[in-house]
Amino acid sequence: MDMLWNGWGDPARATPLPDTVTGLLRDWLGVKPQPAASARLEEITISTPALEDAARHALHAALGDRAESLRTDTESRIRHTRGKSTPDLLRIRAADTTDAPAAVALPQSHDEVLAVLRVCAEHRLALVPFGGGTSVVGGLAPTGRAPFIALDLRYMNRMLDLDPVSRIATLQPGLRAPEAEALLAEHGFTLGHFPQSYEWATIGGFAATRSSGQASAGYGRFDEMVLGLTLATPEGTLDTGRAPRSAAGPDLRQLLLGSEGAFGVITSVTVRIRPVPQTRRYEGWRFASFDEGTAALRRLAQDGPRPTVLRLSDETETLIGLAQPEAIGSGVEQHGAGCLAVVGFEGTEQDTARRRAAAAAVLTDCGGEFAGDEPGERWAHGRYAAPYLRDSLLEAGAFAETLETAAYWSRLPGLYAAVRDALTATLTDNGTPPLVMCHISHVYENGASLYFTTVSAQGADPVEHWTRAKHAANEAILAAGGTITHHHAVGTDHRDWYVREAGDLGVAALRAVKRRLDPDGLLNPGVLLPAD
Numbered sequence: 436m437d438m439l440w441n442g443w444g445d446p447a448r449a450t451p452l453p454d455t456v457t458g459l460l461r462d463w464l465g466v467k468p469q470p471a472a473s474a475r476l477e478e479i480t481i482s483t484p485a486l487e488d489a490a491r492h493a494l495h496a497a498l499g500d501r502a503e504s505l506r507t508d509t510e511s512r513i514r515h516t517r518g519k520s521t522p523d524l525l526r527i528r529a530a531d532t533t534d535a536p537a538a539v540a541l542p543q544s545h546d547e548v549l550a551v552l553r554v555c556a557e558h559r560l561a562l563v564p565f566g567g568g569t570s571v572v573g574g575l576a577p578t579g580r581a582p583f584i585a586l587d588l589r590y591m592n593r594m595l596d597l598d599p600v601s602r603i604a605t606l607q608p609g610l611r612a613p614e615a616e617a618l619l620a621e622h623g624f625t626l627g628h629f630p631q632s633y634e635w636a637t638i639g640g641f642a643a644t645r646s647s648g649q650a651s652a653g654y655g656r657f658d659e660m661v662l663g664l665t666l667a668t669p670e671g672t673l674d675t676g677r678a679p680r681s682a683a684g685p686d687l688r689q690l691l692l693g694s695e696g697a698f699g700v701i702t703s704v705t706v707r708i709r710p711v712p713q714t715r716r717y718e719g720w721r722f723a724s725f726d727e728g729t730a731a732l733r734r735l736a737q738d739g740p741r742p743t744v745l746r747l748s749d750e751t752e753t754l755i756g757l758a759q760p761e762a763i764g765s766g767v768e769q770h771g772a773g774c775l776a777v778v779g780f781e782g783t784e785q786d787t788a789r790r791r792a793a794a795a796a797v798l799t800d801c802g803g804e805f806a807g808d809e810p811g812e813r814w815a816h817g818r819y820a821a822p823y824l825r826d827s828l829l830e831a832g833a834f835a836e837t838l839e840t841a842a843y844w845s846r847l848p849g850l851y852a853a854v855r856d857a858l859t860a861t862l863t864d865n866g867t868p869p870l871v872m873c874h875i876s877h878v879y880e881n882g883a884s885l886y887f888t889t890v891s892a893q894g895a896d897p898v899e900h901w902t903r904a905k906h907a908a909n910e911a912i913l914a915a916g917g918t919i920t921h922h923h924a925v926g927t928d929h930r931d932w933y934v935r936e937a938g939d940l941g942v943a944a945l946r947a948v949k950r951r952l953d954p955d956g957l958l959n960p961g962v963l964l965p966a967d
């Protein structure tokens with residue numbers, strides 16, 4: 436099934452807004468219903484050029500002359516236009532197709548990807564690898580060069596190998612996360628990567644963006660799971676990952692992880708896998724303040740025991756109930772509700788019980804109050820529902836968007852305040868005062884991520900309003916010592932700040948790598964690095 440072209444996921448799972456939320460939006464943020472939510476798919480036209488005949492024939496041949504391996508129809512091009520950030524959704528709803536690909540190619544093998552790259556070089560076409568299409572940072576909208584081909588990897592969706600002795604599996608890039616989990620589960624294993632985009636995003640996309648899932652405290656980030664990668668580039672094939680760890684020079688895997696399609700197309704990923712847990716248990720803990728809760732998370736991250744899921748909502752997010760999408764709006768009556776933490780454990784019965792008891796002692800010692808299983812189970816049940824809610828908010832005339840960063844523990848309070856203030860000040864200045872909420876959902880021994888959700892009225896020009904607010908937040912992040920992205924990646928949206936974070940020499944080194952692997956600059960121009 437294809438994802439909804441102008442929103443999130445499966446249209447049958449659309450989540451209407453509860454009346455409490457509609458009331459809150461009106462009373463707190465002055466949100467007014469919008470008359471025309473979206474253009475109709477069949478009415479949208481594309482002004483950018485389609486593929487020329489010679490290129491079309493050559494691409495068809497590169498793809499084994501299979502019917503359906505190359506799509507040039509308007510609907511397919513629209514479905515591969517940009518990703519799923521809120522500005523992306525608003526633009527496509529407004530029938531803005533300026534970033535549409537000229538065609539969509541659907542390879543079935545590494546060799547076909549290489550063949551497509553050769554045709555692109557010959558016909559001066561740019562190429563954008565397309566996994567689940569869930570990028571929220573402009574990673575699918577190249578700049579500075581047209582036309583381009585979207586390389587949709589959905590038919591590269593097999594498990595190539597499983598080695599139960601070493602506990603590793605080699606997966607093709609187009610497998611969506613649930614498909615990968617189903618294949619692994621047949622052998623009693625799990626990957627343990629559960630980002631909020633889980634149902635749609637792909638293995639290749641996770642590697643290309645250094646994704647991080649909701650159970651990262653227990654299973655690690657996706658880049659920590661990767662043991663090997665194969666990359667198809669215009670200059671040939673790069674294979675990495677001969678052993679779990681190696682002292683043989685710099686680790687090339689780290690150069691390919693997070694390369695966002697700018698260095699090549701990831702055609703296979705070897706990952707470490709774990710036994711499917713016998714038991715899963717999620718619970719809630721309350722803290723008097725975000726500072727107190729943050730200190731408790733730090734203690735667990737530094738001294739253990741480490742839960743599998745560890746997240747903490749700030750006061751506003753707790754009040755609104757965003758930590759548990761199915762309970763949104765129900766907490767506003769309980770003023771002074773403090774901050775809710777969700778703490779989850781997965782593993783064997785024995786290990787889970789042991790870690791739970793030890794974590795409870797630490798959390799209690801840090802001022803936490805056990806809130807029972809219900810908040811945790813409710814979070815687990817509704818964990819993939821929030822993106823559906825965003826669609827409903829947009830239709831109700833509200834604007835909702837997220838951004839994320841990370842920093843060392845000592846900088847976290849300053850970073851939190853700086854970003855929240857930047858978003859609040861800029862959007863208020865625009866005439867759309869926001870609600871800014873935040874949570875910590877990825878913890879490390881030395882620091883953590885911060886994930887902000889902003890909701891406001893749409894106002895006259897929501898994309899422009901958000902762009903200003905996001906730029907202000909980006910400046911605040913760099914000034915407060917955070918990284919421009921913890922897991923959403925760079926894309927085009929973060930590129931100018933990433934260039935400052937990496938520094939001139941760092942960027943020059945990455946450019947040199949790109950020039951060697953992609954001398955004509957075909958791959959994702961303007962994504963990650965400025966286009967030449």
Ligand SMILES: Cc1cc2nc3c(=O)[nH]c(=O)nc-3n(C[C@H](O)[C@H](O)[C@H](O)COP(=O)(O)OP(=O)(O)OC[C@H]3O[C@@H](n4cnc5c(N)ncnc54)[C@H](O)[C@@H]3O)c2cc1C
Pocket residue numbers: 443518519520563564565566567568569570571574575588608629630631632635636637638639640641642643644645646647648649694695696697699700701702822922923924926959962
């Ligand atoms: C509602 C929502 C929730 C999200 N939640 C999370 C979350 O919890 N954690 C998280 O980490 N991210 C999250 N994201 C961001 C996004 O899902 C991730 O970045 C994800 O890893 C992208 O995977 P994808 O398959 O959709 O890739 P795409 O969006 O298709 O591509 C992302 C980038 O990678 C490149 N790319 C894709 N496949 C390949 C390949 N095989 N080889 C080379 N380059 C490739 C693309 O060209 C693009 O630049 C969320 C996004 C949304 C919309």
